[in-house]
Amino acid sequence: xxxxxxDKTRILLILxxxxxxxxxxxxxxxxxxxTSKEGNNxxxxxxxxxxxxxxxxxxxxxxxxxxxxxxxxxEGDEEKTPTTQEIQTNEExxxxxxxxxPDSSDSSVDHExxxxxxxxxxxxxxxxxxxxxxxxxxxxxxxxxxxxxEGKSAFDALSLLCTQNxxxxxxxxxxxxxxxxxxxxxxxxxxxxxxxxxxxMNGTYMDSxxxxxxxxxxxxxxxxxxxx
Amino acid sequence: MYTIKLxxxxxxxxxxxxxxxxxxxxxxxxxxxNVKPVTSIIIISVFLFGLAFAAKLTIVTTVVSGIxxxxxxxxxFQILAWLVICxxxxxxxxxxxxxxxxxxxLLMAIFAALMGYVFGFVVSLEKLMIGGPxxxxxxxxxxxxFDTLHAIGNFVFYLICSPIMxxxxxxxxxxxxx
Numbered sequence: 001x002x003x004x005x006x007d008k009t010r011i012l013l014i015l016x017x018x019x020x021x022x023x024x025x026x027x028x029x030x031x032x033x034x035t036s037k038e039g040n041n042x043x044x045x046x047x048x049x050x051x052x053x054x055x056x057x058x059x060x061x062x063x064x065x066x067x068x069x070x071x072x073x074x075e076g077d078e079e080k081t082p083t084t085q086e087i088q089t090n091e092e093x094x095x096x097x098x099x100x101x102p103d104s105s106d107s108s109v110d111h112e113x114x115x116x117x118x119x120x121x122x123x124x125x126x127x128x129x130x131x132x133x134x135x136x137x138x139x140x141x142x143x144x145x146x147x148x149x150e151g152k153s154a155f156d157a158l159s160l161l162c163t164q165n166x167x168x169x170x171x172x173x174x175x176x177x178x179x180x181x182x183x184x185x186x187x188x189x190x191x192x193x194x195x196x197x198x199x200x201m202n203g204t205y206m207d208s209x210x211x212x213x214x215x216x217x218x219x220x221x222x223x224x225x226x227x228x
Numbered sequence: 229m230y231t232i233k234l235x236x237x238x239x240x241x242x243x244x245x246x247x248x249x250x251x252x253x254x255x256x257x258x259x260x261x262n263v264k265p266v267t268s269i270i271i272i273s274v275f276l277f278g279l280a281f282a283a284k285l286t287i288v289t290t291v292v293s294g295i296x297x298x299x300x301x302x303x304x305f306q307i308l309a310w311l312v313i314c315x316x317x318x319x320x321x322x323x324x325x326x327x328x329x330x331x332x333x334l335l336m337a338i339f340a341a342l343m344g345y346v347f348g349f350v351v352s353l354e355k356l357m358i359g360g361p362x363x364x365x366x367x368x369x370x371x372x373x374f375d376t377l378h379a380i381g382n383f384v385f386y387l388i389c390s391p392i393m394x395x396x397x398x399x400x401x402x403x404x405x406x
Contacts, residue, residue: 009280010318013311020308021353028356028364174366175359 192228
């Protein structure tokens with residue numbers, strides 16, 4: 001009698017464990033398929049390695065809308081806006097030069113020749129984000145427009161800006177849970193126990209992680225080093 | 229191996245007492261990460277009172293301590309991990325039950341230490357569900373040091389708890405039978 005009862009509980013327990021393992025693996029496989037369809041780039045999030053694909057796209061990355069705007073404005077537009085020239089220096093392998101916040105429509109690059117190539121290669125829409133990094137005593141470490149694919153996170157934009165300026169980011173975690181612990185050798189807890197990196201998006205403090213914020217076109221992202 | 233048969237009321241009372249002990253230890257040993265007598269007590273209760281009792285004890289312990297420490301998906305995974313440990317222990321108990329004696333204490337202490345790693349692995353499966361295999365392996369490997377603490381804690385607490393609990397409960401059950 002007692003033996004039968006214990007056998008029953010044993011079988012029930014084994015069933016429960018097997019079922020929950022099946023559910024766990026099923027959900028993980030389902031999640032995996034979903035994320036691979038979105039095609040997010042995991043390699044960028046772990047380390048700030050120079051990602052060639054991204055950099056190339058950034059150089060060629062011109063919105064179709066912006067191209068049309070450029071065509072309408074004509075060639076004289078280039079002389080008026082210093083922005084255009086400064087980003088063009090980036091094509092020759094030099095870092096983006098710091099600049100004041102100009103109108104977002106002026107941030108485009110003239111690329112008439114490569115217009116068709118872009119359409120063939122990149123079906124994803126590119127968005128441009130103005131981002132800046134301020135270190136100790138509001139010293140500006142880097143500043144400028146970066147162009148990322150639509151759906152990328154704030155951390156992706158930061159890592160792209162740092163790659164362009166040859167700065168190294170120290171992170172822990174990855175994906176949506178990435179945490180920026182240091183930029184360009186300036187680490188958290190180096191200037192007091194509560195010091196570290198935070199970011200503002202469009203002037204407001206964000207309480208979610210940088211990996212979790214999905215960028216929109218025309219966002220203004222500011223990174224600050226706070227200290228006691 | 230000596231399995232104690234309990235009446236209904238006795239079972240409820242014992243689950244209450246043992247789970248209270250587990251919950252109190254989880255709350256007051258928070259400063260020592262993972263060094264808790266819970267796993268050892270569950271293993272001993274599988275030997276003394278059988279699988280069903282240990283499963284009930286596991287669920288009560290986890291859910292009630294979860295009310296204090298924070299409820300979430302991890303509650304389910306902790307229950308799952310301890311149920312897996314119960315099953316493993318039941319395999320060993322199945323070997324020693326016909327012989328009517330307790331397994332050697334040092335062997336069981338080493339077994340309890342191994343169960344610390346099993347617990348860490350099963351709890352890490354939560355991250356497999358959320359973030360896929362890369363996140364799972366990172367989480368599991370970064371948690372290995374805590375699993376080692378758990379294993380050491382289990383080893384020590386098994387050596388402390390098992391002589392006390394086994395003696396007390398066997399003596400108590402004998403006095404009840406008279």
